[in-house]
Amino acid sequence: MASIVLSSIAKSFGPTVVLKSIELSIRPGEFLTLVGPSGCGKSTLLRILAGLEQQSAGDVLIGGEVVNKVRAADRNLAMVFQSYALYPHMSVLQNMMTPLTLRDLTFAERLPLLGPAMARGKYRALHAQAVETAKVLQIEALLDRKPGQLSGGQRQRAALGRAMVRKPVAFLMDEPLSNLDAALRVHMRSELAQLHRRLETTFVYVTHDQAEALTMSDRMAVMMSGEILQLDSPDRIYDDPQDLRVATFVGSPKINCLPAEVDGEGRITSLGLALERRVGERPRAPTLAIRPEQLRLSKGPAEVGQGLGATITHKENLGAEVYLHAALADGAVPVILRADPEEAFGLSIGSRVELLPRPDRALLFDDAGRRLSYLADAEVKAA
Amino acid sequence: MNRFSTTETVKHAVLILGALIVILPFYVMLSYSLKSPGEIERNEGGFLGRQELMVDERCAIRAAPDRAAIDQARPDHPGKSDREILAHLTQDAREGCSVRPAVFNYTMAFSEAPLLRYLLNGVIVTVSIFLLQVLIALPCAYALAKLRWWGRNLVFGLVLFCLLIPVHAVALPLYIMLAKVGLTNTYAALIIPWTISVFGIFLMRQFFMTVPDDLIDAARMDGMSEFSIVWRVMLPTAVPALLAFAIFSVVAHWNDYFWPRIVVTGNRELFTPPLGLREFKGDADGSFFGPMMATATIIVTPLIVAFLLAQRRFIEGITLTGMK
């Protein structure tokens, strides 16, 4: 196990800049996810780490050593591809043995018929290694089949097996779950997380699905347009996003964005509602962002007039909870909020309601999308 | 990554060597079609030949002065002996028959044998074959792909079986059949055996199967007859495949030598270009390499030029038909 450092990595394809200047330090044994929308450069970054692409600038360090000139085959990393890339003409067992034969056998020993005859002992050892890995993934029964005869989930395990068998320094995964159906995907998420705990090896995982990133990672790096916007644990990414783009990307349903104003004293108001928080700057067109679960319906006459007036436009009943779509400010600002089934029972499209945000969970972002932190009470008093 | 990697250079070197070998006969053909017999024999003159005036020997022989001509010319050459006058007239005749080698070769090519006629035959035969192939294959492919009828599997099985039979292989019995019917030495004999292109049926069927059934039903609702559907709905969708097939068919039949050789025995008027060239070769003596190469150039050029202009299409076409 070793630490992996990507230092000032930049990549352009001709005039198109794909990666700006990436600084990333991956701790040994952690599960790090690179997450972002399509085209943000995450797969390119992974391939640069693997050695399949050459960066335009910057260094890749594995275990403290610069490996820029080291070929992919020699970096001792293993990769699981989105399409699995299993050799279609070989059985699962042969697929899993390939990395071992390429590494441990000489050219002569790898020849089709002569090889196994000459190096019987070695072949047996490699065979045993492959079978053992197959047991861990529970695909022993499939070892003699060809990839064409396997289901999607089985192929994924075979691809994992091929990666695991070499005991690499780190596992690189390029959207490995995106070809599976929804139910299988959820199941594989937990399996991968368990596998990570068991193997205690670094996992570098690329996905566009923020749910995968939130549920599986130790840390996640949210990438957009070729740069890392925030690198943090999933909790902090979710609760404490530093950029509006991070806030809107992570979390389902999407975070609600309301126009806001900040007056000369730093007081925040949005659509007529005043927050009991202040900030130290005065942006001209800030955005107030509130998660659906931080927005609630006003209860009873005691709270009338204190919230935001809204009209229900749509109701999504998911059984255990209900998501209400509403429109604020005469229909100009759409929001989504989470409600209990009981609360939402009597409501229908067109009902007028009042919405109250939890004040300390609302997030303020300036014109450029940068997060503004609230002044602590002491600072407020001093102002 | 350095720009001039050695492997890349080595690859280019090998490929260039190969290219030279591949181009060699084209170079020889073109070059010798421009040279005089002397240059050809001695292998000199660079690529284009020196294009010095040469004397067309046959013309000179034809124009050789005889007794009557000498008598006629006597008044113009007072005081000269007969031999001197003869030499002078011969010299004149030879000068009159002087011509640049390139011009000589190419004019000979057209005058020694009816090359234009041969080229015309080539066009007639290839175009007729292709049109008939399409006429016969398209409806059949449509029926196999889109219509429901009890004979469908049977006929498709027949098509698959016939794919195994190269027409050249059954040339002999076909020839006998044509001879019995008295059709040898006719355009019909050159064209008919090729009108059935099983390969064309197969290819078109593959394409037609990708056309959505809804489109055809819509056409039927609009009142189109099945016949119209074939030509107005299916044909436009299969244009790429048809183009590929056209290229494949035209190249194969323009260049075909074996079948015309068998079937056209007496009638020079029916020679296709390869036959014409072959006859030229048979007749030629040593001094006629130049015109022979010119004929070869003329026969080979149309397809080469078409290929160079539309390389991508050609290669796509051959590949497409190849990969079925």
Add this chain to the structure above:
Amino acid sequence: MRERFTAWCFAAPAVLLMAVILILPIVIAAGLSLTNYSLGNDGFDWTGLKNYDRIVSRSSFQKMFTATFTYVGVVVPLSVGLGLGAALMINSLKRFGDFYKTIYFLPVMAALLAMAIVWEFTLHPTIGLINETLSLACGSWLESFAFFERGCVRNFPLWLGDKHYAIWTVAFIGIWQGFGFTMVLYLAGLTSIPRELYHAAAMDGAKTGWDRFRLVTWPMLGPTTVFVVTIASIRSFQVFDTVEAFYPQGGGPSKSVYVMMFAIFEKGIQQNLIGVGSAVTVIFLTFVLFLTLVQRWLVERRVHYA
């Protein structure tokens, strides 16, 4: 049903032509191969298997088999191999790939007969370009090689006239004409190999071009190779143009280039021995059928799709 009627109408011309032009001749050939028929005769006698007997026993026919199989055995592997090599090299080039592709494909487009005549001239023992170029080496250090020594003293080989060289020369021309076609087919096959397999091979530790070839390229080209070999085989079985152009009588020096199609032509058309010609036709068809069936079987067995 109307649909049935229409369908039959559409298929009828094709079916009729298939029967008359493809199937009927086979039957006729099979039948006539058992006779001593000649065109122009009124009648013929049934001779049973006598024609086949002659073919198997007579030396000229044995030469036919030798010539044909030598030709096929040389042309097919070499044109397939060269085509594959050219395709691999061209595929990996950064620039000028199209240029080479075009040049290598030119022979396929040119009428073989025309090019054969040009080759004949180029290979002429004295005034042909090849031998003239070879003789330039006379008087230089190259003369130390036995080939040049002999050639400079006597003549450089009669490429088409010498029974030791003829079949190889004709085969060379066949390869020259055919490998552009196999190259194009291989190029198409190469582009259909998923790139990620090469990435996976790199991650697995494949370092050399040979590793990548053996692990990914060659196995994935399997179906293409089977197809290419079959097409090349059937085409080379049918060789005729070069042979007839060079050796209008007799099939080469001491019949060393007496290939099957030429034998059919000579016996059936020129000598009007229809019975014998038909027998050779039947044997020829059997070979072609066998080849194609082997291809079908191989493809069935080795189909593997990711």
